[in-house]
Amino acid sequence: MTTWIPWKIARKELKVISRKRSILFYNIGLPLLIAISFSLVIKNQIASGIPDTISLGAESIIYIFVVLATVLPSTIAAYSIVGEKVEKTLEPLLATPTTDGEILLGKSIASFLPPILSTWAGASIFMALADYILYNGGLGYYYFPNWNAGVMLLILAPLAAILSIEVAVIASSRVNDVRGANQIAGLLFIPFVVVFFAGAEGLFAFSVDNLLIFAGIVMIADVVLFFLSRATFRREEILTKWK
Secondary structure, eight states: OOHHHHHHHHHHHHHHHOOOHHHHHHHHHHHHHHHHHHHHHHHHTTTTTTOOOOHHHHHHHHHHHHHHHHHHHHHHHHHHIIIIHTTTTSHHHHTTSOOOHHHHHHHHHHHHHHHHHHHHHHHHHHHHHHHHIIIIIOSSSSSSSOHHHHHIIIHHHHEEEEEEHHHHHHHHHOOHHHHHHHHHHHHHHHHHHHHHHHHTTTTTTTOHHHHHHHHHHHHHHHHHHHHHHHOOHHHHHHHHHHO
16 A cells, blocks of 8 residues: 555545535534533533532533544545545546555545544533633633543544444445435444433443543444455445446
8 A cells, every 4th residue: 555645535535525515514513513502501500609510511521522523524434435426526536546445545534534623623612611611610720631531532532433434434335325324324323322321320430441441442343344344345346336
């Protein structure tokens, strides 16, 4: 595999994505909306004094950005494969002397970077606003950043984004439209939502140890699905059988 070829493919994919307003709005607007809206939730919680569960609530909100990292990449990944097939722009790339691995890696990079950067940006805005609200609301110190948030955003969120991309690639090999691929890949967020509600109800502690164990499980799933997605992405089948 030639190193520069996947990056060249990724740059081309990013240029195409930049012209899709719906994808841009989804990837930029949703993290920003969550950051602002849940900052207001924190503000309302401390209106009558800082509750004992404020730390649980704040870290549950950070975990929402992990859930977001499982949702956003699938839109780009599904479009970059199925969408380009529908628009008749995928075949010229597949006809070039690039390997399947180079094409898949380039498209994965383009599907990974915008969502994870917007997720980090949204989480950073939320943490800054939450710190301002909590500090001036009587907490007396800056709650963020902390180790739990670091594990969620720097380890778990990227692993979740990679998992989302791999599922989208596998889904794209089974359907012929972007909506269908998105619907299949969207099912991935269910286990992450279950963990969110478990944490919000106090059934799962958002501790560093628990989060690292969860990240380890996601990493194993990433490795397994990597080989499965690599096996399902075959240019010959795409060129001859996808209609």
